[in-house]
Amino acid sequence: MxxxxxxxxxxxxxxxxxxxxxxxxxxxxxxxxxxxxxxxxxxxxxxFNEYAGRPSRLYYARKMTEDLGGAKIYLKREDLNHTGAHxxxxxxxxxxxxxxxxxxxxxxxxxxxxxxxxxxxxxxxxxxxxxxxxxxxxxxxxxxxxxxxxxxxxxxxxxxxxxxxxxxxxxxxxxxxxxxxxxxxxxxxxxxxxxxxxxxxRDFQAVISKEIKEQILEKEGRLPDAVIACVGGGSNAIGTFHHFVEDKEVQLIGCEAAGRGVDTYETAATIATGSVGIFHGMKSYFCQDQYGQIAPVYSISAGLDYPGIGPEHASLHDSGRAKYVPITDDEAVDAFEYLARTEGIIPAIESAHAVAYARKLAPTMGKDQIIVITVSGRGDKDCAAIARYRGEDIHE
Amino acid sequence: MSKLQAAFQNGKVFMAFITCGDPDLQTTAAAVKAAVENGADIIELNIPFSDPTAVDPVIQEANIRALQRGITTDSVFDFVRELRKQITVPLVFSTYANVVFSYGADRFVRTCAEIGVDGLIVPDVPFEERQEFLPQCRKYGVALISMLAVTSRQRVAAIAREAEGFLYLMGCPGTREQELTELMDTVRQNTGIPCVVCLNGTEDYRLKDVATKTDGVAVDTPIVTLMARYGTGSAEPVGAYVRQIKEELRAI
CATH class of the missing domain: 3.40.50.1100 (Rossmann fold)
Incomplete structure (x- = not known):
């Protein structure tokens, strides 16, 4: 150390x-x-309480749970905060x-x-x-x-x-x-x-996991098996992880933006494709070339379109305490539409990366297990871009 | 006495900042020679970085132009190895932490020593983080230049006491002459190491005033701006600029 x-x-x-x-x-x-x-x-x-509308809801996504047929899924509704995000x-x-x-x-x-x-x-x-x-x-x-x-x-x-x-x-x-x-x-x-x-x-975002913990203990009487959040710089993810870091039985999963795929140059998946460097004031993982020049990154999600990741995530990755998985544009857009149709919730395209991974993970888990997904923001802002992605041009 | 210290033996020093590879390395070489012929005492060679956050956008644009032309750390090293044969004044590299770190700090500094680079300026490595590169710099005898700013305040004394090579006082818009005077008093009380001040045209003082108080000046943006304007024909205007500043410094 x-x-x-x-x-x-x-x-x-x-x-x-x-x-x-x-x-x-x-x-x-x-x-x-x-x-x-x-x-x-x-x-x-x-x-937080009077202006931002906290605590945000921990919502049991019954239809999504039934549809995926595995772990019980809860959504931490940061999208319901004032201004629509964490x-x-x-x-x-x-x-x-x-x-x-x-x-x-x-x-x-x-x-x-x-x-x-x-x-x-x-x-x-x-x-x-x-x-x-x-x-x-x-x-x-x-x-x-x-x-x-x-x-x-x-x-x-x-x-x-x-x-x-x-x-x-x-x-x-x-x-x-x-x-x-x-x-x-x-x-x-x-x-x-x-x-x-x-x-x-982190400390100001830690309210997310503080509330999740209280809410899940009240609803289920136990801690979740996994918490999932999207990661750009990683503030909603660290907020989601923080009060669970010491609870080793809770899996911490961060979803990075893979863009068009981690085997392409059009990606923003820092853990999957980056290496250790020093930039923007911190030592952490960055997307960069062999000479340390910061790489241009790409994701459909402007909020995850950053070539680095917070240093605490870098450390949680090194120690193996948290797992980071890449999610492509395609998977995120599918998840965006899926959550809209299944639960009537339009998530931010950033948050849709977390939903996408939950769709893969939940069916592999037992019905007695619990996943919490942080829906970091609402998706109104993304509708025009998703429409374009699907070949439909609408004017905002 | 090190080459860097020796450079401070003949009056006020002029340190010229030149971005390697903007517009090309041939022009860089010509500009360096012109600067030296016209009195530059130290050359600060900028190894380009994609995102230099501590300098103004004019320098970032020069860095990006150089990178787009395919300049790499290795090509700069090869260039300086040749340049060193023709230039005797001290050379210092100026670049960002990630350029040094990603090359491998040991390998980077060892190469600096091999090709005759005397010092290293890394603006995003402040005093508190100097252990990142200081052990390698000491090992190979390359001075890790200490950065100072008028906003350093109560940390000035500690930075001055630990300084090696020379102190580099960063430019800070709106700095007043009085702040500079106070800072230099603290520096002098704590070290005999010389101090140059960066002059990039945004400060609220004149060349003559700062040069009187310090051991010399470093100029970056004005030279980079000249080179952006004159491209491959930069050697002459850069030489003329250096000559003019150097004359003012000699008159002090």
Missing amino acids: DDRKGRFGIHGGQYVPEVLMNAAHELEEAYNHYKDDPEFNRELTEL KINNVLGQVLLAKKMGKKRIIAETGAGQHGVASATAAALMNMECVVFMGEEDTRRQALNVYRMRLLGAQVIPVSSGTATLKDAVSEAMREWTNRVNDTYYCMGSVVGPHPFPEIV
Whole structure:
């Protein structure tokens, strides 16, 4: 074990330019203070419950269970949160923290736009200025979310550098943080980046597994055999895993975006196809070439379209505690349609990756076994893209 | 005395940043020679990285252009092996952690030593993470340059005390002269190692003011911008630019 700060096994760390180190230290100090502060936690719980609509439901998917004929399937309904995804958990925590730290301005990166919308929402609620960096390519793919962010009072800055997608939005947000470190809080959208972000974001998302545990014990009187979540950077997955890490009988399964397949270059499956590297402030697995140049990645899901994975996931993979499986676009789209027809729930295309794996796993398990799938977000945003995928052109 | 230290013996130092392979390695060689002929004391050779987050987009674009032309770490090493035969001033590599890490840090630094590279600047490896590459750098006698910023504040003293080669003060928009003065006072109290300051045009101070307080200046964006504009004909404008800055430095 490395004794440097913010390590998960060999992964994590604080690989940021010197200009940002003091800000990272300041954030760490503030977080260590507030995370155990009763008043902070009271305010956050109130925001979770009264504003975001927590606790989210743990829904028994009876038709899906019967259809697959194996393990009993529960859905953790993060899609029912305010703004339609798990992202709100993290931003309420971070924006509240930023406010306590005396910051006036929030910056964030976004891929599909979900984290950007959540950040703009929290910033509007808490009276902060908000600037969202979004790859130019993504602003075109997700024009509706760009409008939502503006409606919420945020400024959206299209990023045209590099591949003009999520990784470049992260780079640009880090650059902006470097330039205006004094009054600006960088609200990281996933369990990635330099220490202490992977820890902070995990702690705010851990409410997912905390609730799953309470809810499943109440409904079934026992822990699940497996919990499944999709993984890009990995925030909903770490939130789903966290309170089960010590419960060795619970299998932890993360579903990566394989895009057109892990044997193609059009993939974003970091664990399946990547190698250890240092990027965006952390040591972890990355999709890269032999010289360490970060590879362009692809997935139908803009939210999973990231060439890295959070350092805690990298470590859970190394230790074998969690298993990571690649799911292709085809499988995810099938699962998207399947959940819509079977349960009347349209999941985010990201979450559909987790549903897809459950469809493979459940039939191999006994009827006395239990799977919990985290439906990290709702799929309204994806309908036009899925229609296009099926050869139908609709206008939003 | 190391070659890097020796470079600081004749007045204020000028360190020129040049991206390897933008627009091609021949032009890089010509620009390096022009910079040296016109008074550059140290050459900072940038090994391209796909996503350099610590620098402005002008440098990222240069990095991407070089990568698109097929420049790799190995081709830069081969290039520098030849260049070294024609250039005597100290050479330092500037690149990102993943370029060094993915090559194998030991193999990377050993190659640096073999081909005559004197130092290594890795902007995304701060003081607290220096163990990532410091053992290899010490083993092969390549200086791992310590980065400083005006935002380093209470960490300045510790960074200065542990510095090797020279200290590199990163550019930070809006930095005021007073902040620089205070930082340099702390540096001088803690080390005899020289300190260069990066000047990329966004700071709120003049060349003459910073150069008086430090041991020299490093220039990146303005040179990369010149090379983007003049392409294969960059050697002359780069040389002229270096000559002009160097004259100002000599006048101090």
